[in-house]
Amino acid sequence: MFMHNKRLQYTVRVAEPNPRLATLMMEQFGGADGELAAAMRYFTQGLAEDDPGRKDMLLDIATEELSHLEIIGSIIAMLTKGVKAQLAEGQMKEAELYQLVGSTGTSAKESILFGGGPALCDSAGVPWTAAYVDSRGEPTVDLRSNIAAEARAKIVYERLINITDDPGIKDALGFLMTREVAHQKSFEKALYAIENNFPSGKLPGVEKYANMYVNTSQGEGDTTGPWNSGDQWERVDDLQQVMPADGGDGTASVTLPAKDKKVATKMAERTMSDPTADPTTGADLGAGPGAGRTKGGDMGGAPDIHSAPAMAEATVGK
Structure with a gap:
């Protein structure tokens, strides 16, 4: 059960309306790396989590992400307050309103359909989708995905901070950005509290393939480092050594039942090409x-x- 506290987690102070900036801020409201996506990702993970410690952490962070959604949504609402009022009251002339919608950088959907207020869209007006939630139900997978999600969101906040000179907005975004760092630390600790957390899942990797590094991009620019060389790796530069890796003939095969094999043979015969034919085609006739x-x-x-x-x-x- 949720109870809403009318005070924001962090005070929002916007110096002046700026609809164009509000459009950019929408990325953290309804975008792929935004606060709604984070809240839904952690909330659904928390509901399914069996470990009491991880469950508590996920629900704590999910709920905080909803408070961050409220902060970024409040920033957007303050930045678009003038546009929203003008569209609602129609005090400006038709041409002026038309110019207002286009010059603010907002899409027609945001301005006309949503009245200039925050909507569950990203900065391009693309509606939010549950496809942004990439949970797999395996904690070592989901925690790594969560760490990456927090890192991505942190970078988006950095970029938003860099494009505004409004001190109040910078201050609030700095808070939100830093909370992404704190959440990443929590997820890191939770991941490494799981013994044998790599590789993910229960089944072990096949030993001879787990140590193989295949140098498939060869030429100028080849570089060696701990990611492809050293005691942990068996580096393969001659690709013929591992083609195919299992030592077989590298072809695909299937054992078909007799009735399917007969039909497959007939189909192959019917669709067989004639390598000796050289017919005149449409490309020949219409060539320019x-x-x-x-x-x-x-x-x-x-x-x-x-x-x-x-x-x-x-x-x-x-």
């Missing part, structure tokens, strides 16, 4: 300048405009 080499130039294919005869003809024409 720049089509490259086509079959039977006298059958409709136009000459290449960069060919010597074509260029000579063009020169004479001038």
